[in-house]
Amino acid sequence: MIDTIRSLLAIGLHPKRQIQELWAHEQAEKQRYRSTAFHFLTLDTATGRLLAVLGTECEARLTGLESFASAMDMPKPQCEGGTRSLTSLAHDDEPITVARRQFSKTIAAAKRAQHFYEAMCESNCTLALQAFLHDGFHQKRAEHRLLLEHFDTLRLETLRLPASTSSSPNS
Numbered sequence: 001m002i003d004t005i006r007s008l009l010a011i012g013l014h015p016k017r018q019i020q021e022l023w024a025h026e027q028a029e030k031q032r033y034r035s036t037a038f039h040f041l042t043l044d045t046a047t048g049r050l051l052a053v054l055g056t057e058c059e060a061r062l063t064g065l066e067s068f069a070s071a072m073d074m075p076k077p078q079c080e081g082g083t084r085s086l087t088s089l090a091h092d093d094e095p096i097t098v099a100r101r102q103f104s105k106t107i108a109a110a111k112r113a114q115h116f117y118e119a120m121c122e123s124n125c126t127l128a129l130q131a132f133l134h135d136g137f138h139q140k141r142a143e144h145r146l147l148l149e150h151f152d153t154l155r156l157e158t159l160r161l162p163a164s165t166s167s168s169p170n171s
Helices: 002-011 015-040 045-071 095-123 127-153
Strands: none
Touching: 015 045, 015 095, 015 127, 045 127, 095 127
């Protein structure tokens, strides 16, 4: 990700390319939040809802980017290549351990997104995008802070998971 940010700064993006980069970034963020939200719904509905709302925020930024693209007489931005899918939370580890690990990865990704927007602000050459990028940076910073605060209150370890299909010896 750092190499991507440096390359963005080095090439001084053309506005259309900048919109395309922002579009791809927000599409990936939206997909990550929605997939992670889906996995959390069975473990912690509050966390699942929070992640779904953050995915909706990405959708709102995508709508804004579509407006910019339309105003610049360019076609709707498209993602280049596919988005990476998340691994299922059902591994050999305890589901709660895996969920906490996945949430930690989500926090790290939010920090990278904040850095991405910061780099885009610094390399911006388009006055029309300035407010969008500035707002995006502050939204991503708030998003990261919110996820950190939520992680501190996450009570996954107190949840009771559904009983397995095998009978226990104490039955």
